[in-house]
Amino acid sequence: MSWNTFGRVLRFTTWGESHGPAIGAIVDGCPPGIALAEGDLQPFLDARKPGQNKFTTQRKEADEVRILSGVFEGKTTGTPISLLIENTDQRSKDYSEIANTYRPGHADYAYDAKYGFRDYRGGGRSSARETAMRVAAGAVARKVIPEVKIIAYVAEIGGDRIDPANFDAAEIGRNPFWCPDAAAAKRWEALVDETRKAGSSLGAVVECVATGVPAGWGAPIYAKLDSDLAAGMMSINAAKGVEIGDGFEAARLTGEQNADAMSPGENGPEFAANHAGGIAGGISTGQPVVCRVAFKPTSSILTPVASIDRQGEATQVRTKGRHDPCVGIRGTPVVEAMVALVLADHKLLHRGQTGR
Amino acid sequence: MSWNTFGRVLRFTTWGESHGPAIGAIVDGCPPGIALAEGDLQPFLDARKPGQNKFTTQRKEADEVRILSGVFEGKTTGTPISLLIENTDQRSKDYSEIANTYRPGHADYAYDAKYGFRDYRGGGRSSARETAMRVAAGAVARKVIPEVKIIAYVAEIGGDRIDPANFDAAEIGRNPFWCPDAAAAKRWEALVDETRKAGSSLGAVVECVATGVPAGWGAPIYAKLDSDLAAGMMSINAAKGVEIGDGFEAARLTGEQNADAMSPGENGPEFAANHAGGIAGGISTGQPVVCRVAFKPTSSILTPVASIDRQGEATQVRTKGRHDPCVGIRGTPVVEAMVALVLADHKLLHRGQTGR
Amino acid sequence: MSWNTFGRVLRFTTWGESHGPAIGAIVDGCPPGIALAEGDLQPFLDARKPGQNKFTTQRKEADEVRILSGVFEGKTTGTPISLLIENTDQRSKDYSEIANTYRPGHADYAYDAKYGFRDYRGGGRSSARETAMRVAAGAVARKVIPEVKIIAYVAEIGGDRIDPANFDAAEIGRNPFWCPDAAAAKRWEALVDETRKAGSSLGAVVECVATGVPAGWGAPIYAKLDSDLAAGMMSINAAKGVEIGDGFEAARLTGEQNADAMSPGENGPEFAANHAGGIAGGISTGQPVVCRVAFKPTSSILTPVASIDRQGEATQVRTKGRHDPCVGIRGTPVVEAMVALVLADHKLLHRGQTGR
């Protein structure tokens, strides 16, 4: 079945295929009275291309978003906010081959098995193009949680990790990898370049930290904050794993090593560590919320891969020409957006039930 | 806020605190005409204690589940199925200390921050006792998907992994660890025993494989099968990470290594590998659905950990007496149950929209 | 399909068949910290038998409700509240006839057409027995909206209407009809008695007024307050019509006659009239919320009615022995409960999005 709405109180619905006339999103449940204009969203869309300063005016390649409803005299009315981006890049390609072939690792075969047929152009609805709308909707969500600051960055490419000791937030916007470690960024430049020339691809791990989240957000038992974060991030194209706090590393620690000891503090407890990643029992503790997403390497590589066509006959699939050797990098602003959407939703959920 | 319903078409709601009179669950949306009786559920509850044969008659320690509605003349009526387990083990403990203290790593502080106060006895609603109802509800879900076989097992304890070459499904029920590798089970016996004597605790990784899932289940974009699996598993107590297929390892493979090449087969394509874990684009491909959950080590250890009390004053918390050194093991039947519930839900979702 | 949950933030789920061991409800999303005990709910269940003082101690015939979760030290914890009533009245009747016959006007045929078979004893899930749980859940909801006062009464039986000029709220609890007009109650006594002796049945109209509802509750466009009220009331057994304010009479007024003119007041506007029934554009205006439900006459009458059996053969159905000649009367506490549940839900919805 098709289910294109995410969220419980602050709900957003996306629509649009890669090669349709446009893509869009509706954000419903946004509180009224919040200042909102295209200028609040566009920078995040511009930043989808790594390496560019968020406030650049060079927008030719970026998608231009329009707000078609839900805002009046510069402020949200509380009614649904419709966002739309026109698909201006309508390249007329010869799709006859792709139409009849299932690319391994992509959703082609699965979509056909489910629906009976699919819009095969550029991946149709399964294309990563849809994530542009998540970024736009995420920008709206950030306005609902101005007290929260969210930063995502690439922590690992092809098994090569950043060194936490070299962490510099300002570095994130200065290289094409959203990498907070200048030395790692340099290594990655060579690695990715090498991979591109070889016609191969690499996976990546994106980490996201949200600070300023107060204690108390999250709705046990089946709308736990970590549960909703996991769902949001696993829904991103190419995502194969999700962690909160120490994640799989926590499974390798002892109880003593994993403890987040508490001591008295001015505004709530002071924590000696944050192995939990800011969430305990599915509810935020006031510590930074830390999560991580693993992205697999794209299957669109120059090396031929055995596959089948729609008639079930053996064939081979290979990408021609220029390809993106590490799609996971582009997941970074999408991860930020999903975290923003989940946190904003939970702020409203919490307020609804407790009045706080 | 409180949100205790999981699922979209096949929906289950749990209720009950650790020290209340009972715990229960409602399963709503179950198709009519399915044979169902307590005997279909009880073995799964009995099996929550590892090492026991599922069909044992020694049920004294296990919880006895009753079906109070939704079944008539031995078959489901299509109306809500109410399950109830009485809390017979009402130990009168002295809770004054726990009432006033926040145990680090548990949900105590977070619940108080959210709700203003909490039922502190045995963890109240945050207790793992709730998972008994998931296991019972999961047993109902299995009846909806008789074509699917689900097996979960512990793949790793305290960093010590099973060897896939030694995998023997029959071994799973023969040791106290749901371990499919006899050699690993032996090592773990020593490791866990050692840890218990030291008053410490270990984490674990549980893996689950579902075979017989046809291609086509999953509802893009925000009810993707992997998304809902991630949510379901992250909602389990102590879960800190979730993987589908190769998970975080996929992020360290190249495109060539990660490819699941396809070739013609009799019933749909043959796959050369299953790095994707049976899900592509959020929809099942017909391959085994493989997922993994990381459980952190329990914070209930004999070593004192610094914490604060309800007045914000410094204090120390330590567990007294006998403790469970590896709670992650007990997550195994719960993981199976959540996978069953998600798959059954998706079978009905898919049928609703496509008629298939 | 089966869908047994009502509400969006304050959600309740009912379960249980007429002749199963018990019936119950889960109320999820209730704010924490509200004083709640069986004594808050029992009077409303006792009052399901009209004519009895709400605080009577003669409870033998009434159902005894137990709170099994969600309350600690006398206050709601914010976790799900499980309510249960045991079906103690297990009369062993000979159901062979009913099992094989479809009673016209009841849900028998429709349930079989939908599910393939049904629990036919006493109407199974379609029985009005389920409404006891609505009344219990409604009592919980009232605690969420202490600022609101809700009164329902029978306004019409068999076409005979109350005279608004004779309205006396105190009269409602003094006669077996929840009638606020003593003269009408007298007429109805004769009318209903007459109907019972004739083996026939009558319909009824129940009116409900909620005062103290502030302006602003309701969520356009598809969770309008009047929309949710209509859904809640139409879901009651035997309901065939719903009105807000003047309802169908409004369709017969002119714009001048229907106007609710406003003038300055101390706490918001003063209204010259309330044709709108307290709701405009789907949002409460601060005026009393007025709604009305039409209940059809029961089909369980002594007069034989032509019908068919499960094999499709012609047969006749007639009720034997004592029957209830006006089931609509019993809808009165159920209408109050549904109004309470909808209003409480909307209070939380409104607070969630606007913070007010």
Add this chain to the structure above:
Amino acid sequence: MSWNTFGRVLRFTTWGESHGPAIGAIVDGCPPGIALAEGDLQPFLDARKPGQNKFTTQRKEADEVRILSGVFEGKTTGTPISLLIENTDQRSKDYSEIANTYRPGHADYAYDAKYGFRDYRGGGRSSARETAMRVAAGAVARKVIPEVKIIAYVAEIGGDRIDPANFDAAEIGRNPFWCPDAAAAKRWEALVDETRKAGSSLGAVVECVATGVPAGWGAPIYAKLDSDLAAGMMSINAAKGVEIGDGFEAARLTGEQNADAMSPGENGPEFAANHAGGIAGGISTGQPVVCRVAFKPTSSILTPVASIDRQGEATQVRTKGRHDPCVGIRGTPVVEAMVALVLADHKLLHRGQTGR
């Protein structure tokens, strides 16, 4: 709060204000493989102006709908269908007066009380303009239920009723009132004209009949078919009452009069009458589904009505110039659309749980 999605499996979300750049709707959950093009929707939008043949090419005044996603090669893909209508009629009016005044009977005051401020131009989100999207979405829904035929018509204006004996379906499209009784249409012409000249307004009652609905649709207990129909219709602007079958008249019948006797038939039972309006126990019986909506007279009349302004000061409101004396008439295509949407949703719900 804002809640702009309707439906459970086939869900549609509308957006857009009266004087924003556009209005739109997303239809999600539509089965794949259904032929769909603008030509399937446009006639229903054209028909919003009564008196015009559905297949007219004179579309200047009607809104032109575009399908922006969810359709490929002429068939639905199963992904969300985005519909958009541009607001071309951007009259620059002087809104200063309306901005500061609350029109009685409209949603103005209620929206301000809820959100703190509102888009006052032409009613903003509360405007009937939104119903154009319901009509478009309803046209999509009809494609999901080709077996069902839905006809709505005005049954009463200002208390003057049609005569069922004069019922002629073909007459509906021949007069400006969607009236199936030629004699009534004549009377209404005079009545409405008179009312317009007097600067007054009238209410109306719209009736809708759906034939071809099989037995079994509807999801007890809280997604009963009549419940969802009531919610859908009560959500239409100016709706004040909803009836199923005999509605309030049923409350005035005896059990004998209201009985829908059954006898053996070829395809399921034959019914002697249809007082129930095709729904029993919340599930369709196979009989025509009959429902009715009461629309109040518009408050936009030439007669001044006392009101208050935003500062709480006394003022008067009167509509200037041309006004619509009976807005209820325009509810007719909207009622059809909501009935189509509810029935299509229930077809999929039923199929999801029962496989039928």
